[in-house]
Amino acid sequence: MAIVPYLKPYVASVTAWWKNKRQTGYMWRLTRNSSIWRLTRMYTALLMLVVGILLWVLYQLSIGQLSRSQTQQLDQLVQQQTLLADELSPQDFINQFLLQAEQSRQFVLAYDDGSNTYGRLDTIPKRLAQCPALARFPVYNYNKIRLYSGCVQTLDSGRLMVASDDEALFDLREQFIQASIIALSLALALGLVTGWFFSAQVLRRVNGINQIAQQVEAGELSARVALSPRNDEFDHMATHINKMLAQVEHSFDAIAGVTDAIAHDLRTPLGRLRLRLEQALLDSEQQAVSPEQLASMLQELDGILATFSSMLELTRLEHQQQSKFSQLQLENIAEDAVELIQPLCAERQQDISLKLEQPCKLQGDATLLFRAIYNLLENASKYAGEQAQIQLTIKANGFELRDTGPGIPEAELDKVFQRLYRLESSRNSPGYGLGLPLVRAIVRLHGGEIKLLNQQSGLQVIVVFS
Amino acid sequence: MRILIVEDDLTTQQFLHRALSEQGYQVDVASDGQEGLFLALEHDYQLIVLDRMLPKLDGLTVLSTLRNANKHLPVLILSALDSVDERVKGLREGGDDYLVKPFALAELLVRIEILLQRQRGKAEPSLNKLQVADLSMDLLARRVWRGQQEILLQPKEFKLLRYLMEHAGQVVTRTLLFEAVWNYDFDPQTNVIDVHVARLRKKVELDGHSALLETVRGVGYRMVEK
Numbered sequence: 001m002a003i004v005p006y007l008k009p010y011v012a013s014v015t016a017w018w019k020n021k022r023q024t025g026y027m028w029r030l031t032r033n034s035s036i037w038r039l040t041r042m043y044t045a046l047l048m049l050v051v052g053i054l055l056w057v058l059y060q061l062s063i064g065q066l067s068r069s070q071t072q073q074l075d076q077l078v079q080q081q082t083l084l085a086d087e088l089s090p091q092d093f094i095n096q097f098l099l100q101a102e103q104s105r106q107f108v109l110a111y112d113d114g115s116n117t118y119g120r121l122d123t124i125p126k127r128l129a130q131c132p133a134l135a136r137f138p139v140y141n142y143n144k145i146r147l148y149s150g151c152v153q154t155l156d157s158g159r160l161m162v163a164s165d166d167e168a169l170f171d172l173r174e175q176f177i178q179a180s181i182i183a184l185s186l187a188l189a190l191g192l193v194t195g196w197f198f199s200a201q202v203l204r205r206v207n208g209i210n211q212i213a214q215q216v217e218a219g220e221l222s223a224r225v226a227l228s229p230r231n232d233e234f235d236h237m238a239t240h241i242n243k244m245l246a247q248v249e250h251s252f253d254a255i256a257g258v259t260d261a262i263a264h265d266l267r268t269p270l271g272r273l274r275l276r277l278e279q280a281l282l283d284s285e286q287q288a289v290s291p292e293q294l295a296s297m298l299q300e301l302d303g304i305l306a307t308f309s310s311m312l313e314l315t316r317l318e319h320q321q322q323s324k325f326s327q328l329q330l331e332n333i334a335e336d337a338v339e340l341i342q343p344l345c346a347e348r349q350q351d352i353s354l355k356l357e358q359p360c361k362l363q364g365d366a367t368l369l370f371r372a373i374y375n376l377l378e379n380a381s382k383y384a385g386e387q388a389q390i391q392l393t394i395k396a397n398g399f400e401l402r403d404t405g406p407g408i409p410e411a412e413l414d415k416v417f418q419r420l421y422r423l424e425s426s427r428n429s430p431g432y433g434l435g436l437p438l439v440r441a442i443v444r445l446h447g448g449e450i451k452l453l454n455q456q457s458g459l460q461v462i463v464v465f466s
Numbered sequence: 467m468r469i470l471i472v473e474d475d476l477t478t479q480q481f482l483h484r485a486l487s488e489q490g491y492q493v494d495v496a497s498d499g500q501e502g503l504f505l506a507l508e509h510d511y512q513l514i515v516l517d518r519m520l521p522k523l524d525g526l527t528v529l530s531t532l533r534n535a536n537k538h539l540p541v542l543i544l545s546a547l548d549s550v551d552e553r554v555k556g557l558r559e560g561g562d563d564y565l566v567k568p569f570a571l572a573e574l575l576v577r578i579e580i581l582l583q584r585q586r587g588k589a590e591p592s593l594n595k596l597q598v599a600d601l602s603m604d605l606l607a608r609r610v611w612r613g614q615q616e617i618l619l620q621p622k623e624f625k626l627l628r629y630l631m632e633h634a635g636q637v638v639t640r641t642l643l644f645e646a647v648w649n650y651d652f653d654p655q656t657n658v659i660d661v662h663v664a665r666l667r668k669k670v671e672l673d674g675h676s677a678l679l680e681t682v683r684g685v686g687y688r689m690v691e692k
Contacts, residue, residue: 336650340662344661
């Protein structure tokens with residue numbers, strides 16, 4: 001018992017490890033409704049059933065066959081002796097019988113004619129039934145007990161008994177049963193172990209997905225299910241779940257982005273409006289607030305509201321599904337947009353033209369496409385400067401817009417698609433920095449891409465719908 | 467003219483009440499859907515201004531109940547829900563117009579007036595000719611004259627002038643013009659409509675003729691009375 005103090009820390013650490021496993025959920029719990037237990041049970045039962053059937057077939061083919069042929073031989077012997085008893089005189093029959101009894105090693109024969117018992121046995125056991133029903137009986141011979149099975153046939157002159165040595169068959173049967181028990185126990189153990197192992201393999205992956213779900217539930221949106229190189233059903237499921245999570249995270253980020261944008265970019269104009277109101281309130285003690293003052297405040301407020309709804313709209317567009325699309329001709333929409341912007345360009349002495357290279361047919365939302373084209377035209381007109389040339393070309397799979405303005409600084413080409421981003425040079429002109437992001441959202445909603453390029457002559461906008 | 471306002475926000479409700487009363491309408495108010503529906507079924511209103519989200523009974527339910535009860539008066543829906551889907555839903559349930567909150571009071575007044583006028587004009591046969599002062603328009607031939615002199619207009623300019631003439635005497639907002647003439651459902655939020663109107667004005671207001679189109683500051687335009 002001196003060893004116990006040494007073992008104690010190990011025992012303690014093992015129990016701690018066990019508890020930890022249980023708590024963190026890695027341990028498969030042996031509850032009635034856990035899948036792993038159910039699958040293991042099913043697997044084991046199936047294995048036992050298969051082994052059982054195999055054993056039964058084996059038994060029938062070996063021991064069963066042996067015992068059937070023995071019974072058959074007994075029957076033949078009985079028939080043969082019955083026939084002889086009919087044909088021979090009683091004395092001849094007894095002589096013949098003694099010879100037969102002497103010669104057959106496999107069988108034990110006895111004959112009782114009422115006064116004597118002939119053959120290998122002293123007496124015919126009383127329990128034996130009429131042939132062909134077999135019964136077992138022990139025989140005591142040279143201090144050994146052996147088991148025989150046999151039957152009795154009543155003849156005219158006496159009773160005939162035939163029996164075969166059942167000992168070997170009996171032993172064989174015993175051994176077979178023992179072997180079967182061992183085989184079945186092995187099958188049970190093997191079934192439990194392998195069943196457990198395979199179920200655990202499968203369920204480990206389910207559990208992995210569960211854990212990720214829990215993490216996401218707890219707010220960790222960036223968690224992703226790990227993929228295996230096998231590319232099986234679980235990987236397909238994991239891929240779908242990951243895609244879904246990516247979408248959710250994307251939406252979440254978008255909302256967060258809008259919230260940030262509102263916080264940052266609406267605060268300034270709201271603050272300005274507040275100052276103006278405060279000033280107007282102070283002034284109103286001395287003089288009436290002028291309509292101009294009120295009108296400019298109203299304008300400021302309208303600007304804030306417009307920015308606000310544009311931001312909401314942009315978010316909505318970025319996450320909209322292609323629901324109510326109809327068949328459209330892009331050139332008709334482009335025509336409307338050019339017509340709308342035309343007088344504005346005329347004021348700036350800009351030359352705007354629409355060129356139809358090829359008609360462009362597509363599935364889409366007319367209002368949204370109109371807005372996209374109009375926004376681009378408006379941008380071109382606003383930034384290209386006086387007397388610029390603006391050309392919109394409709395192509396088979398999209399459109400192209402060129403202007404002869406200064407273009408966009410190379411370093412800022414990517415940033416213009418960010419929400420509320422405005423070039424330094426345009427910071428003081430009206431607009432909310434949502435035009436291009438909105439255009440891109442619309443184009444993407446229609447399965448297209450937009451590209452900006454600085455050409456020697458000016459800016460080139462290329463929109464391609466796939 | 468009797469108008470019912472169904473609106474649960476008290477500030478908005480009082481504000482609308484005052485503004486519409488000042489316009490000379492007789493105004494009743496209800497603060498929830500149930501009360502609104504009751505009043506609308508009990509009395510004969512010329513128009514209802516209906517908020518979309520109301521306590522007790524949703525605005526759309528009120529609307530569909532009214533339509534099922536064979537009340538065909540014009541209904542203007544007010545709502546903070548501004549997606550196209552929501553608009554379509556509102557109009558499909560039997561709304562005649564849809565205004566998104568926050569809205570300009572002028573816009574609301576103009577839209578109410580247009581709805582009422584449309585209601586009055588329902589029985590009148592459609593006209594082939596429009597006339598405002600010495601400006602006349604032949605809708606079939608698509609020609610326009612100022613006095614004896616013909617004015618040549620582009621298709622959009624023609625539509626623009628037609629809308630203005632049809633609503634002569636009323637204030638028309640930029641959004642309304644854009645919707646009616648360009649037929650796209652959004653607010654371009656620029657002065658582009660002004661530029662179009664200015665162009666049209668230049669063509670229509672010839673030397674030696676009176677001005678016909680006036681700008682209403684912060685709201686829109688008005689063609690002089692017929």
